[in-house]
Amino acid sequence: xxxxxxxxxxxxxxxxxxxxxxxxxxxxxxxxxxxxxxxxxxxxxxxxxxxxxxxxxxxxxxxxxxxxxxxxxxxxxxxxxxxxxxxxxxxxxxxxxxxxxxxxxxxxxxxxxxxxxxxxxxxxxxxxxxxxxxxxxxxxxxxxxxxxxxxxxxxxxxxxxxxxxxxxxxxxxxxxxxxxxxxxxxxxxxxxxxxxxxxxxxxxxxxxxxxxxxxxxxxxxxxxxxxxxxxxxxxxxxxxxxxxxxxxxxxxxxxxxxxxxxxxxxxxxxxxxxxxxxxxxxxxxxxxxxxxxxxxxxxxxx
Numbered sequence: 023x024x025x026x027x028x029x030x031x032x033x034x035x036x037x038x039x040x041x042x043x044x045x046x047x048x049x050x051x052x053x054x055x056x057x058x059x060x061x062x063x064x065x066x067x068x069x070x071x072x073x074x075x076x077x078x079x080x081x082x083x084x085x086x087x088x089x090x091x092x093x094x095x096x097x098x099x100x101x102x103x104x105x106x107x108x109x110x111x112x113x114x115x116x117x118x119x120x121x122x123x124x125x126x127x128x129x130x131x132x133x134x135x136x137x138x139x140x141x142x143x144x145x146x147x148x149x150x151x152x153x154x155x156x157x158x159x160x161x162x163x164x165x166x167x168x169x170x171x172x173x174x175x176x177x178x179x180x181x182x183x184x185x186x187x188x189x190x191x192x193x194x195x196x197x198x199x200x201x202x203x204x205x206x207x208x209x210x211x212x213x214x215x216x217x218x219x220x221x222x223x224x225x226x227x228x229x230x231x232x233x234x235x236x237x238x239x240x241x242x243x244x245x246x247x248x249x250x251x252x253x254x255x256x257x258x259x260x261x262x263x264x265x266x267x268x269x270x271x272x273x274x275x276x277x278x279x280x281x282x283x284x285x286x287x288x289x290x291x292x293x294x295x296x297x298x299x300x301x302x303x304x305x306x307x308x309x310x311x312x313x314x315x316x317x318x319x320x321x322x323x324x
Contacts (some may be wrong), residue, residue: 172241
């Protein structure tokens with residue numbers, strides 16, 4: 023059963039949900055936000071960032087997982103989430119968190135979080151509802167701030183010979199500040215990796231059109247796997263990205279995006295992420311060894 027929890031982001035109101043294997047912590051003082059995801063009694067794989075109610079009219083990263091409006095926009099995306107949210111329990115292993123309608127965007131944000139009955143699986147439904155009077159084009163964007171110092175692992179498409187496949191495999195999207203010569207990047211035939219480094223303040227970001235539908239984040243033996251579906255018939259923002267990773271100093275985000283859609287008044291856009299957590303996972307330096315480690319774990323999340 024959910025229990026009162028007072029420590030998320032040093033705010034007074036929150037819940038802790040568990041199925042006996044993993045725990046999910048959510049705050050109801052702000053948000054909607056997921057503040058914690060951990061093995062029962064273990065270390066939180068989600069990260070804490072700057073946030074204070076002393077400045078309620080400023081946007082704060084706070085930490086954990088949130089839902090945003092994509093494509094990124096200084097007004098539409100950065101709606102404030104410094105106020106309490108409504109919450110509704112769903113059985114003993116779920117909760118629905120609903121933000122008041124944003125005054126500038128007329129969008130209502132909602133997270134629906136449900137733990138599996140057994141194991142580490144969690145479903146996170148990222149929802150944006152148009153409460154305005156005109157249609158709007160947007161995509162749901164699930165941004166998860168990770169506990170820093172880890173490594174994001176993005177899968178490469180399976181290798182095919184030139185004579186067997188002439189068409190490209192997928193988009194690899196770079197931002198103006200992306201520097202692929204930065205030592206935090208590791209490029210291999212099976213994986214693209216981005217290592218967090220608190221001593222390096224320059225940001226790095228990459229996005230991919232990920233038909234394989236997963237990305238991982240490894241930190242001190244813990245492996246977080248985020249899955250989200252890819253629709254080959256859909257249009258995705260950011261030149262075709264459905265997964266993105268970003269780091270700046272100790273800050274690290276693992277992100278998924280839903281399709282770009284037109285949402286009529288009263289309609290809701292959504293996409294569901296599936297989370298899994300594995301312990302005592304060793305991350306090899308070479309791609310072949312890492313693939314042997316990851317393949318059976320990723321298969322468990324399908």
